[in-house]
Amino acid sequence: MFLRPLAIFAVLFLLITGCRKGNDPEELYFGKIAFNAVQLPGTPKMDVKYDGRFLDSLVDISGKASVFQAGKTGKLSFYKAGTDSLIVDTLVTILPNTTQSFSVMASTTLGMAGFLTPSPVIQDTLSITLFLNLSPYYKYDVVDLQLSYLKKPGNIITDIALLKNVKNKSFYPQLLKLGQRDPNTGALSVNYVLTLKDPATGNVIPGPKTPYYFLMSNLSSSGNFIFNVNDKAGAMNTQIIRL
Incomplete structure (x- = not known):
């Protein structure tokens, strides 16, 4: 007689615990997208959309942010405000408990658009985002760029690196980190040059007058820059x- 109530109790216990387990709420995770526009000469006001849905407008240096359920993948798009004119976009997957930040560089004056990859400022170091913006005079869609150090006085040029397959009207995908000081003397090293080279032949691409290089100088302090x-x-x- 005692076993029968015990068996009934066991069945009821299993039913109750089973129901509780089935009714546990689903765990939801969220992530955040933060975005801002670097203020350059000719930076337009922008409308920002994610997967076609309007998020906010960027009208000055102030940044904005939006929260989404994690796991979703969509296109983060920046448009000229009040129009369907796309400036730049990228695919973004929302990560749980994570803020993903996007800084847009766009300028109608400079003819550039893209995303900025910020870098912490390091003493005596120049962090450079390079934008190649050649006119039709140079009939190249892609060039190599010879990066060199220019020592003054004497205009002595020392090659540092060859940047391969740099696309015109585009940002170079790698952030350049250049020292401000000569490693041998410790003197401020603020003069660098870029020389255009034909990717097929390796020959220097001449301009209308010598010297055939782009001068990067007058950088008196560390920081992030667009060239x-x-x-x-x-x-x-x-x-x-300077950013």
Whole structure:
């Protein structure tokens, strides 16, 4: 007689615990996308969308952010405000308990658009984002860029690295980190040059006048910079923008 109530109790216990387990709420995770626009000459106001849904507008240096359920993948798009004119976009998967930050560089004046990869400022180091912006004078879609150190006085050029297959009207995908000081003397080393080279032959691509290089100078302090490597009818020029 005692075993029968015990068996009934055991069955009820299993039913109750089974129901509780089945009713446990599903765990949901969320992630955040933060975004801002680097303020350059000619930076337009922007509308920001994720997977086609409007998130917010960027009208100045102030950043914005939105929260989404984790696991979703969609396209983060930046448009010229009030239009369907796309500036730049990228696919983003929402990561749980994580903030993903995106800084957009766009300028109608400079003719550039892309994402900035910020770098911590290191003493005596220049962190450089390179934008190649050649005019039709140079009939190349892709070039090699010879990066060199220019020592003054004497204009002694020492090659540092060859940047291969640099696309015109595009940001170079790698962040350049250059020292400010000569490793041998400790003197400030603030003069660098870039020389255009034909990717097929390795020969220097000449401009309308010598010297055939873009000068990067007058960098008196560490920090993050954009180098807008451009020309006017072939005449080489480098616009340096501190971020």
